[in-house]
Amino acid sequence: xxxxxxxxxxxxxxxxxxxxxxxxxxxxxxxxxxxxxxxxxxxxxxxxxxxxxxxxxxxxxxxxxxxxxxxxxxxxxxxxxxxxxxxxxxxxxxxxxxxxxxxxxxxxxxxxxxxxxxxxxxxxxxxxxxxxxxxxxxxxxxxxxxxxxxxxxxxxxxxxxxxxxxxxxxxxxxxxxxxxxxxxxxxxxxxxxxxxxxxxxxxxxxxxxxxxxxxxxxxxxxxxxxxxxxxxxxxxxxxxxxxxxxxxxxxxxxxxxxxxxxxxxxxxxxxxxxxxxxxxxxxxxxxxxxxxxxxxxxxxxxxxxxxxxxxxxxxxxxxxxxxxxxxxxxxxxxxxxxxxxxxxxxxxxxxxxx
Amino acid sequence: xxxxxxxxxxxxxxxxxxxxxxxxxxxxxxxxxxxxxxxxxxxxxxxxxxxxxxxxxxxxxxxxxxxxxxxxxxxxxxxxxxxxxxxxxxxxxxxxxxxxxxxxxxxxxxxxxxxxxxxxxxxxxxxxxxxxxxxxxxxxxxxxxxxxxxxxxxxxxxxxxxxxxxxxxxxxxxxxxxxxxxxxxxxxxxxxxxxxxxxxxxxxxxxxxxxxxxxxxxxxxxxxxxxxxxxxxxxxxxxxxxxxxxxxxxxxxxxxxxxxxxxxxxxxxxxxxxxxxxxxxxxxxxxxxxxxxxxxxxxxxxxxxxxxxxxxxxxxxxxxxxxxxxxxxxxxxxxxxxxxxxxxxxxxxxxxxx
Numbered sequence: 001x002x003x004x005x006x007x008x009x010x011x012x013x014x015x016x017x018x019x020x021x022x023x024x025x026x027x028x029x030x031x032x033x034x035x036x037x038x039x040x041x042x043x044x045x046x047x048x049x050x051x052x053x054x055x056x057x058x059x060x061x062x063x064x065x066x067x068x069x070x071x072x073x074x075x076x077x078x079x080x081x082x083x084x085x086x087x088x089x090x091x092x093x094x095x096x097x098x099x100x101x102x103x104x105x106x107x108x109x110x111x112x113x114x115x116x117x118x119x120x121x122x123x124x125x126x127x128x129x130x131x132x133x134x135x136x137x138x139x140x141x142x143x144x145x146x147x148x149x150x151x152x153x154x155x156x157x158x159x160x161x162x163x164x165x166x167x168x169x170x171x172x173x174x175x176x177x178x179x180x181x182x183x184x185x186x187x188x189x190x191x192x193x194x195x196x197x198x199x200x201x202x203x204x205x206x207x208x209x210x211x212x213x214x215x216x217x218x219x220x221x222x223x224x225x226x227x228x229x230x231x232x233x234x235x236x237x238x239x240x241x242x243x244x245x246x247x248x249x250x251x252x253x254x255x256x257x258x259x260x261x262x263x264x265x266x267x268x269x270x271x272x273x274x275x276x277x278x279x280x281x282x283x284x285x286x287x288x289x290x291x292x293x294x295x296x297x298x299x300x301x302x303x304x305x306x307x308x309x310x311x312x313x314x315x316x317x318x319x320x321x322x323x324x325x326x327x328x329x330x331x332x333x334x335x336x337x338x339x340x341x342x343x344x345x346x347x348x349x350x351x352x353x354x
Numbered sequence: 355x356x357x358x359x360x361x362x363x364x365x366x367x368x369x370x371x372x373x374x375x376x377x378x379x380x381x382x383x384x385x386x387x388x389x390x391x392x393x394x395x396x397x398x399x400x401x402x403x404x405x406x407x408x409x410x411x412x413x414x415x416x417x418x419x420x421x422x423x424x425x426x427x428x429x430x431x432x433x434x435x436x437x438x439x440x441x442x443x444x445x446x447x448x449x450x451x452x453x454x455x456x457x458x459x460x461x462x463x464x465x466x467x468x469x470x471x472x473x474x475x476x477x478x479x480x481x482x483x484x485x486x487x488x489x490x491x492x493x494x495x496x497x498x499x500x501x502x503x504x505x506x507x508x509x510x511x512x513x514x515x516x517x518x519x520x521x522x523x524x525x526x527x528x529x530x531x532x533x534x535x536x537x538x539x540x541x542x543x544x545x546x547x548x549x550x551x552x553x554x555x556x557x558x559x560x561x562x563x564x565x566x567x568x569x570x571x572x573x574x575x576x577x578x579x580x581x582x583x584x585x586x587x588x589x590x591x592x593x594x595x596x597x598x599x600x601x602x603x604x605x606x607x608x609x610x611x612x613x614x615x616x617x618x619x620x621x622x623x624x625x626x627x628x629x630x631x632x633x634x635x636x637x638x639x640x641x642x643x644x645x646x647x648x649x650x651x652x653x654x655x656x657x658x659x660x661x662x663x664x665x666x667x668x669x670x671x672x673x674x675x676x677x678x679x680x681x682x683x684x685x686x687x688x689x690x691x692x693x694x695x696x697x698x699x700x701x702x703x704x705x706x707x708x
Contacts, residue, residue: 018665296694309680309707311372311695314688318672322681326663327674329683334668340650341665353663
């Protein structure tokens with residue numbers, strides 16, 4: 001059976017302000033010193049497994065040009081441009097309906113566009129196992145990440161009995177508090193929910209028909225209109241009519257026969273500026289520095305320079321990000337509060353900076 | 355007797371980089387929210403005591419235009435432009451010789467251009483006492499500052515017997531270490547050396563003739579050439595021939611009949627970026643913020659914004675100074691290390707940033 005990949009690239013990535021902006025969210029940024037953007041890396045690491053013509057990017061219509069620029073080898077028709085954001089369930093339904101038109105059935109990998117993978121061979125092998133499991137009739141397969149610490153910012157997957165290369169999923173749970181996360185870790189029965197899914201197109205569409213028939217019906221109409229002159233009108237009409245729904249709430253927490261494969265391939269969701277020192281090499285003082293920077297006696301400090309000189313003197317555990325029109329200076333303890341800057345900018349109607 | 359003032363404005367002020375640059379040192383910057391530059395404030399606060407036509411600015415020739423711009427009411431001939439920097443003794447000798455040509459004798463206030471005074475009435479009254487003492491024959495009078503803590507960055511004046519409004523100076527001492535500074539403070543017999551002097555032109559010239567005859571002779575030749583066509587040539591020739599000498603080493607540590615008047619007028623030498631929060635009003639979280647800044651949860655932080663947005667998130671005891679071509683982010687413990695940034699820039703031959 002054909003293997004296809006759907007890369008979800010509609011996110012806004014507010015936590016990477018001021019580099020990420022409404023017109024260039026995180027997946028279109030390079031946060032590593034090699035200069036490749038997140039989405040370029042995501043596509044490149046899939047190529048041992050999926051042909052370029054079978055890779056689909058679902059993104060906001062506003063980012064179509066960015067995708068074309070950054071992925072010039074991708075067929076233009078593989079960019080599935082959402083007229084508006086409706087969370088992951090309509091996004092996946094749209095992609096599944098389009099792939100159904102092309103292949104009738106196929107394995108479909110659903111992957112975020114803005115995560116990093118340290119060990120790509122292990123990643124590919126893990127996906128291969130998931131593909132095989134889906135082909136052999138395991139309804140929905142999700143890649144779980146073996147936790148390394150009690151993270152409270154992720155959802156968890158509680159797994160049960162081993163079943164071939166996979167484990168049966170008992171339930172999906174929301175982001176826990178710290179004591180609960182510690183219990184999860186100690187139990188050995190919980191994995192992080194990475195948002196990576198593997199299933200046959202017919203499997204996910206069958207579950208959508210059962211658990212979210214409204215979205216399913218809209219997606220079918222979109223799929224039928226694909227490659228016809230009326231497509232754009234249908235897409236806009238159906239998408240605006242969709243309610244916002246995540247695939248986790250809408251399907252994964254309701255469906256049966258869900259399986260997980262534990263992955264340990266150096267996964268990083270690159271969730272905030274703190275990630276930059278994790279995913280790049282640091283100097284002897286544990287600084288990560290790029291761009292035109294003079295550092296005097298700074299330690300454990302991340303500096304992403306822009307066009308101007310950044311001088312960092314005697315800093316500890318600080319993040320500096322310089323851009324043409326804004327500079328962020330942030331304590332490492334406060335990276336989640338970067339969102340509050342954006343909130344203030346919106347309130348002040350300074351959209352050019354958001 | 356006429357009272358004149360000589361304002362020394364030749365300094366470079368490296369500690370205020372990146373706002374201070376070779377082409378715009380500290381005395382020509384505004385570091386207070388009222389927008390007035392240091393030298394403008396220095397001149398303005400003298401006007402109750404000295405006529406504008408009797409105020410002289412000794413500065414590097416490169417800064418003549420800056421002085422003209424910032425002090426449009428100052429007679430152009432009162433800008434004494436040094437062809438090169440030779441420390442304070444040649445600077446004061448030059449000014450004394452010029453004033454001698456004009457008035458034969460006069461009281462001469464010698465004042466830094468880059469300090470701040472909180473209580474200007476008290477300052478003026480203190481200077482009046484010093485002027486009267488000089489007129490009544492006290493040879494050299496220096497304004498000492500009553501210390502408020504054991505500062506190790508200033509020289510001290512050890513004073514003895516009271517003598518009218520003044521005290522006899524026992525000796526000038528160099529910057530002490532902390533235990534010594536504490537002893538000085540506890541003794542009640544030491545004042546900070548503020549670099550403010552009051553004397554008659556004839557007094558200082560007589561002492562220069564005795565203790566630094568080479569500089570005296572050069573200054574006399576400069577004075578004789580003043581307002582003649584050959585002045586510029588004489589000035590350049592004599593100034594390049596001067597050795598570098600401070601008035602503290604060259605005169606104050608050698609001369610007799612030195613007196614001091616203790617001043618308590620909110621003096622601040624504005625010695626580093628730390629001064630900005632002292633000399634301006636801070637907010638409830640003890641931040642001083644100017645310019646286009648969004649601060650989220652920052653405390654005791656000084657931010658001098660430039661043309662771009664500065665976002666400060668969760669910072670404590672940090673100084674941020676933004677300019678068009680460089681941004682400084684500095685721990686409050688490390689403000690003295692700003693000089694090291696300049697040293698690195700010079701080493702890298704990036705003079706445009708120095």
